[in-house]
Amino acid sequence: MKTNPVPSPQPSAPRHRARAALSALLLACLLSLPACSGADNAGDTQSERDAAEQKARQATQRLVSTLMGEVQTHIKEQGLAGTVTHCSSRAQELSTLIGVEEGVEIRRVTEKTRNPVDAPDAFERRVLARFADLAEKGEIEPATAHVEVVKQDGREVLRFLKPITVMKNCLGCHGTPEQIPQDVQQALREQYPNDLATGYAVGDLRGAVSVIVPLGE
Ligand code: HEC
Incomplete structure (x- = not known):
């Protein structure tokens, strides 16, 4: 039976390998390849992501x-009913304000919108589907969140989503028709003619807070 020859151990092999690796790294640096910046900047990138x-x-x-x-x-x-009117301008205004102050883009998103501007983009839709699965299994926890670094419009951003679930005190405005008082229904019809955000039960996924933080700035 033939076996491949086993190379006899050479005492100088590790040093050769080390030297070869060093030359490769030097070459990478001369050519400005990513491998060059890898080792030292990895820490920075990680801390930048943590900060984001x-x-x-x-x-x-x-x-x-x-x-x-x-x-x-x-x-x-x-x-x-009075709060419905207040909510309609305030929720958007507050998101913009906090976004500017914190240096991020922040908004609430959902598949079943009350305000159509809260419709999700493709990325948010994917994460919302995952959150919905978790909610169905009763597995949304206070710490549940989705964090991912993606390239978007040519720049790196950190995307962060945190699920919003329905509690008892949401039902007066997001529950079944029997749970929503007449005057609230009336206010909703007037302000949100295309309202999809009713019929929820406690524990359902209502949507998510979605944040985009620019990286490398
Ligand atoms: C007083 C009525 C009222 C109550 C109570 C209420 N909401 Fe809403 N909710 C609204 C209105 C009005 C909007 C639309 C706001 C806007 O125009 O941006 C809204 C929008 C939202 C949105 C944004 C997505 C969309 O559909 O446009 C989320 C998420 C949401 N509500 C979650 C909740 C949760 C969770 C609770 C309970 C903790 C709750 N709401 C309680 C009236 C209410």
Whole structure:
């Protein structure tokens, strides 16, 4: 039986290999290949991504807590129907404001829109489908999020999405027709003639907060 000859160990082999690797790296650097910047910049890139993710989380937290707080106060003062009117300009305005202040793009997205400007792009649609699967299995947790670095319009961005699920106090405006008071239904019809955002139950996926953070700036 023939076997391939086993090379006899050469004491100088590791050093040769090391030298060859070094030359390759030098060549890569001379040619400005990515391998050259790899080793040293990997740390920077990682910390840049971590910082971007941190930014996205902070903006999300701000948007969610501010909106929730304002909605709650408004409901107390003006009731549900009065809050519908308030929500329609305020939710968008607040997203823009927080986005500018935090240096990100932030908005809420959903497959079943109340405000048509909240329709998802292809990327968001894919993530929403994943979140919907998780919600169906009851597996959305406070920490559930999607983080991915993608190239978009020729630049690298970090995309961050956090699911929004339906709670009991959402049903007066997003539940079944029996759960939504008449005056709220009326206000919704007037403000949102193409409203798709009703018929939800507690635990359903309602949508997501979607953040885009530019990288390499
Ligand atoms: C007082 C009524 C009211 C309540 C209560 C309410 N919403 Fe809404 N919701 C609205 C209105 C009005 C809009 C459209 C806002 C806009 O024009 O940007 C909206 C939009 C949204 C959107 C953006 C997507 C879309 O359909 O345009 C999400 C996500 C959302 N609501 C989630 C919730 C959740 C979760 C709760 C409970 C914690 C909740 N809402 C409670 C009235 C309400």
